[in-house]
């Protein structure tokens with residue numbers, strides 16, 4: 197069963213329910229990226245806000 201990889205959104209977060217699985221891409225058409233910091237200064241400060249943990 198192939199997934200609907202969006203080649204414009206690379207992602208390695210396999211724990212997300214929207215991850216393609218076999219390929220390192222997101223399957224969503226669009227994602228939101230945000231930050232949990234008041235003054236982000238490093239890559240670690242940014243988050244994919246479309247992340248949803250894979251159930252079971």
Ligand code: SF4
Nearest residue numbers: 207212214215222244
């Ligand atoms: S929603 Fe975000 S974390 Fe989840 S697969 Fe897509 S890009 Fe990755």
